[in-house]
Structure formats: C-alpha cells, structure tokens
Amino acid sequence: MSGRLSSPWLTSRVQFVLAAVFVVAGFGKIADPPGFAHEIYNYKLLPGFAINAIAILLPWVEVVSGLALFLGLARRSAARLLGVLLLVFVVAISVNLVRGRPVDCGCFGTSKVAKTDAERLRDMKWVILRDVGLLLLVGQVLGAVRREERV
C-alpha cells in the first residue's frame, strides 16, 4: 500500500467512518432483538435454533469492534472482525438475490418502511455495493496498521 493510502490522517478518518457505521448499525439491532431475529430468519440460511443467539450476539460484536476502532484499540482485530462480518453479509444477501428472494437487509435494525419486492431486490444490490465499499475501508485500515507495525 502506498504511503498516501496508509497515511495516519486518512486512516484515522476511515476508522471513524467504520466505527460510526457499525456502532449505529449495532445499536439499531440491539434496540429490537426479536425484530433482528425475524430479519435473520427471512434470509433462510440458518437453522432455527441458532437464529436467536446470533441476533443477540452479532450486534454487540459490531458495537465493541466499532468502539475499538474509534478508540484506536486492537485495531487489527477489530478491523478483521468487521471484515468477516461484512463478508458474511455480502454472501447472505447475494445468495438471496440469486434465489430471487427479496429480503430486508436488517443492517440498521428492523425496517419500518413497507417495500415492494422489486424495491427490496433493488435495495439488496445497493447493500452489496455499500458493503463492498466498507470492505475496502477495512482493507485500508488493515494495510495501514501493518505498515505502522513494520516501521
């Protein structure tokens, strides 16, 4: 990674953006765990017994990792965890997009807006694009941390 792309100025801002996104997303889900469990169920990817545990745990992983990035603590671990979560989200939405099964992403908690199937399918494509963008930001943080450790 070039020096400019891994500059402390850029890295601190990228960390802030990632932290803000994941803390907001996490608290959105924490506000309504049954609603988030319902969203996970709608993806039709997990066995019933696992859905509630994931709905309770996953938002807190987002919040704690986001806060760690914000505070500059355990950045590599936090960024890796967020990267793994983003990959999981992208795969889950992509599978349903391929199935032609419209789902609300549930990314920031339960959707309050009634959408048509066509709107949901369109939104799913945007969510994938957004998550890929966030993955690039995670890559920037990981690259910058690695470069700092070498110096």
Add this chain to the structure above:
Amino acid sequence: MKRNSLWRDTLSILVLAGVAAVASNALAGPERKLHWVGNFQEIAGPPKPPPPTPTEGAAVTPAPALGGRDFPPHPSKAWVEVSGDDVAALHARGDILFIDARRTSVYRTGHIAGSRSMAIWESDVDDKVKALFAEGRDQSAPVVVYCSGGECEDSHMLSEKLYKVGFDNVLVYKDGFPDWEKRGLAVTKGDTP
C-alpha cells in the same frame, strides 16, 4: 508474538461483546428479550394446503356452518389458509378466537377488533400459548391467526405452536391485517383486544 496478540485481542473483543449481549438480554423486557435457543420451526416453503372440505376430519365434531361454509377440524394439518371473506364471516359470528402473531408494538397501532396478541418473535409467546391451552377451550373450534399477509410467515409459525398443544382447527388469514384494513372492517388500537 504479533500473531498471539492478534488472537488475544480478537478473543477480548468477542468476550466483551458476549458479556454485553448476555447482560443486555437479561435486562431486556418481554418485548425485547429472546430465548438463546430459538424454538420456532422453519416453515418449509410457501404452504399450499387445499381449502378445507366438509368431509375433512369428519370423525371429529365439525364446527357450525358459516354462511354455507364449514370449517371442520383438520387434525392432520397444523393450519389451513382462508380468505378475507371467510375471516369476515367468522368475525361476524362473534365467538371465534382471533390471534395476532405480529409484534406487540405493531399490534398496539391497530389490530382486528377482539384479537389477542401473541407475537411469535417475542420471548413470552410460549407462555401465552400455554395460558391459552390452560383456558380449556374447545380445541376443535376454529381459531383465526393472522399477521401482515404477503410473505409474512408469523401466523404459520404460531399455528404450528397452537397445533402442537392440540388446537386442530387453526385457520390462517392468508392476506392478513392489510387486507382487513382494506375491507374497512373493525380495528382496535392499544393493548387490549
């Protein structure tokens, strides 16, 4: 060394998140709390049961006819889907149990007049099903369960639970509350049926 600290930090984040999750769920009220292990069943694909027929479940005492249409028990199936016309006729009868499977917060904003709330995604749903069973109702009498229509499966999931405790005449209002509102039928707001 770096690899060790990476795993240690990752584990620390996960442990911290786990502790926060346990505490948050323990302190949550009934509308926010979840059981750690989900006890609902996956509904296998869109249910396509045939409409109830007068001969179905003939061995069991049939429910009274409503406007020329019978709703006899169906002991071999957890539910059958019924139309808005059928549901309106059942509601007009006045003695049919209606159950709303949507979230409690949604129920409060408006529900079919007289319907009870049993939000399938909330932790107290099993207690509510048990309490209903304990009332000693006639389990072969029709019970109408509804949610938001369309792709909503909450009413089917709740029907499975009711079926498991012995209710063998559960009717799922396929088009759900949006259809009820569209028909301009009686709606109540708030916590009470």
